[in-house]
Amino acid sequence: MAERKVIDARGSFCPGPLMELIAGIKLIEIGDELEVLSSDKGSASDIPEWINKVGHEMVSTTEEDGVWHIVVRKTK
Amino acid sequence: MKILIVGGGMGGTILANNLARRLKGELSSGKAHITMLSASDKHMYQPGLLYVALGRMSADELYRDQASLLEPGINFHVDPVEEFNLDNNNVKTKSGKTYDYDIIVIATGSRAVPENIPGLAENSINVYTEQAALNFYQTINSFEGGRIVIAVGVPHKCPMIPPELTFTLYDFFNDRGMGDKVSIHYTYPIGRLHALEPVANWMQGEFATRGVTSETLFNMKEVDGDKKVVRSEEGSEVEFDLLVAVPAHKGMEVVESNNLGASGWIPVDKKRLNIEGHDNAFAIGDTTNIPISKAGSTAHFEAEALAENIASMVKIGQPVRDYDGKVFCFIEAGKDKATYAMFNYNNPPDPKPPTKSLHWFKMAYNNLYWASARGLL
Numbered sequence A: 001m002a003e004r005k006v007i008d009a010r011g012s013f014c015p016g017p018l019m020e021l022i023a024g025i026k027l028i029e030i031g032d033e034l035e036v037l038s039s040d041k042g043s044a045s046d047i048p049e050w051i052n053k054v055g056h057e058m059v060s061t062t063e064e065d066g067v068w069h070i071v072v073r074k075t076k
Numbered sequence B: 001m002k003i004l005i006v007g008g009g010m011g012g013t014i015l016a017n018n019l020a021r022r023l024k025g026e027l028s029s030g031k032a033h034i035t036m037l038s039a040s041d042k043h044m045y046q047p048g049l050l051y052v053a054l055g056r057m058s059a060d061e062l063y064r065d066q067a068s069l070l071e072p073g074i075n076f077h078v079d080p081v082e083e084f085n086l087d088n089n090n091v092k093t094k095s096g097k098t099y100d101y102d103i104i105v106i107a108t109g110s111r112a113v114p115e116n117i118p119g120l121a122e123n124s125i126n127v128y129t130e131q132a133a134l135n136f137y138q139t140i141n142s143f144e145g146g147r148i149v150i151a152v153g154v155p156h157k158c159p160m161i162p163p164e165l166t167f168t169l170y171d172f173f174n175d176r177g178m179g180d181k182v183s184i185h186y187t188y189p190i191g192r193l194h195a196l197e198p199v200a201n202w203m204q205g206e207f208a209t210r211g212v213t214s215e216t217l218f219n220m221k222e223v224d225g226d227k228k229v230v231r232s233e234e235g236s237e238v239e240f241d242l243l244v245a246v247p248a249h250k251g252m253e254v255v256e257s258n259n260l261g262a263s264g265w266i267p268v269d270k271k272r273l274n275i276e277g278h279d280n281a282f283a284i285g286d287t288t289n290i291p292i293s294k295a296g297s298t299a300h301f302e303a304e305a306l307a308e309n310i311a312s313m314v315k316i317g318q319p320v321r322d323y324d325g326k327v328f329c330f331i332e333a334g335k336d337k338a339t340y341a342m343f344n345y346n347n348p349p350d351p352k353p354p355t356k357s358l359h360w361f362k363m364a365y366n367n368l369y370w371a372s373a374r375g376l377l
Helices: A017-025 A043-054 B009-020 B024-029 B048-055 B129-141 B161-175 B197-210 B253-257 B296-317 B356-373
Strands: A004-008 A032-037 A059-063 A067-073 B001-007 B034-038 B041-042 B063-065 B074-079 B081-085 B090-093 B096-102 B103-106 B110-112 B146-152 B182-187 B213-215 B220-224 B229-232 B237-239 B241-245 B250-251 B281-283 B327-334 B336-345
Touching: A017 A032, A032 A043, A043 A067, A059 B048, A059 B110, A059 B296, B001 B009, B009 B024, B009 B034, B009 B296, B009 B356, B024 B213, B034 B237, B048 B161, B048 B356, B063 B229, B063 B237, B074 B090, B081 B253, B096 B213, B129 B161, B146 B161, B146 B237, B161 B197, B161 B241, B197 B327, B229 B336, B241 B250, B327 B356, B336 B356
Parallel strands: A004 A032, B001 B034, B001 B103, B034 B074, B103 B281, B146 B182, B146 B241, B182 B213
Antiparallel strands: A032 A067, A059 A067, B041 B063, B081 B090, B090 B096, B110 B250, B220 B229, B229 B237, B327 B336
16 A cells, blocks of 8 residues: 655745655655645646656645645656 | 753754843753753854855854853753653763753754765765865866856755855856856756746846856756766756756754654644654754755744743743744845845745845855854844
């Protein structure tokens, strides 16, 4: 069963949700998931752009009360 | 009440001094005790390393005796902690002593780990230790020209270092009449030139004026010193003659070895700064996993908020305020100009155009820092 860790990057202007994701993905095992919470709507596009470019997997993107929940899976 | 502060850097020192002043009466009466444990008897002004690397400060200007910075009444020992027993309220140190506490604050900082990227440590320069900064200056001083590549790891201390290195290196070589022999190529891990969007937008215009080229979504994977290329996780590669690194950082080894947090970052509540699962254990500065800048000002403002709370815990039995995420960073913009970015959890930064007066204020702050460390500024 894959583990899922959560990074609460709400209110993170610097380094920001994507940078937190890049740092966080180094710390999980292949197959595990990261859920990033972001209050920046830009995360809904810039996180998938990086994930696709580097070759990990997007699992889901949802928005609830102004908070984006972006789930990715580490593939390599 | 025994208060134990582990770490004598910016956060630990400001906290200890602020707390000692708030608890002057309690320290005199013996109701409160403050002890600081540090790995060194010296205190380094880390932001000064950039100026050492550029030949604008000497390394000995960066240091003061730690004991000379502390308020009377603070018990200071050079005796680094090796074992944290947060469930039993004590730590064990390198000398073999055990220190009990009622409240503990961990402020052990972070370290650059260029060795974590294959080939990076051997084939790049950086500004994160005294030796590295001295080597940086010797390298740029003898550089005869070619392509300088700036490459940035995640996470890193001081988010303004990538643009500051770019602008100051541009000036360094232009001032030497080498502008036509040196080109600068800037890379950055996310899809714009800086984490802060207004700063990224401003940098675009500055880069165009200077002819600095760039590549975003570039995360270092490995460096080939023979071919002089740095390859990215995203699949691209960049050739360099001189590689200037902003290496990724980790928390201190003692944090990892005590299983206090992955990669040495201790999970804390981002407002109360208490370590998860503990009401009497706190962490501040680079040591935490809070998703904000790893910067001296972060440690400074966290220390002020926590000092107020710990003093209140001693006086009235409970904390009184939250840390609001405040960060303030100077940005050296080259040409003897600077600006700044200030923000918190709820308010984004709105940096203004760089001015000479802010640059000279930053130069003055390089000395005013010692008043900050004493908790006076």
